[in-house]
Amino acid sequence: MQNSVKYCLLLFLLISCAQIQTEAQTVYITKTGRKYHKETCRYLNHSKYPLTLSKAKERGYEACKVCKPATKTTGAKVDSDSTKIIVSPTPPKVxxxxxxxxxxxxxxxxxxxxxxxxxxxxxxxx
Ligand SMILES: [Zn+2]
Ligand SMILES: [Zn+2]
Incomplete structure (x- = not known):
């Protein structure tokens, strides 16, 4: 019983860590534009809505060419790497x-x- 509680707690910590990593990259969109921006971009003078980079991409927003925000989600990369380790392909033939x-x-x-x-x-x- 105690072990399963510990396991749940560990799993919960892992999930929240993964979320922190993906949530870390915040970009900003405007009310009407179809581009996402860095917080400091001058296009954000009129309207400024924060969202995560992955969400911005999901919704079809493109990177602003003026402020050049990040285009890669680092969190997603970490996720795919850890999946590879878990799935673990067949060992090489000897x-x-x-x-x-x-x-x-x-x-x-x-x-x-x-x-x-x-x-x-x-x-x-x-
Ligand atoms: Zn911009
Ligand atoms: Zn021979």
Whole structure:
């Protein structure tokens, strides 16, 4: 019982940390414009509405060419990286070297070369 409570708390902390990261990038939009701006941009003299960069992008706002606000959401990048670690792709195949199964033409004895080829034959006996 205690363990599951701890787990919930940890999960909650993780989620709130992730939210803080994505919420950190605030940009500003105007009442009528279709661009988002840095807080200091002169276009914000008439109207100024804060929102997160990811939301601004979601709604189709473009980066202002005058104040050049950030165009990349750093929070999203962190998220995709951590997902990769959790999903973890299949481990790389370990190919064992085996002795070539072919016989040498000159002596008729078995080839002494080692090979990692799928057909069990060295480069010379392919
Ligand atoms: Zn601007
Ligand atoms: Zn061989």
């Amino acid at each position: 190919v064992k070297a085996v002795r070539c199964s072919a016989k040498t033409r000159s002596t008729g004895s078995r080839c002494k070369r080692m090979t990692k080829n799928a057909n069990g034959k060295c480069w010379q006996h392919q």
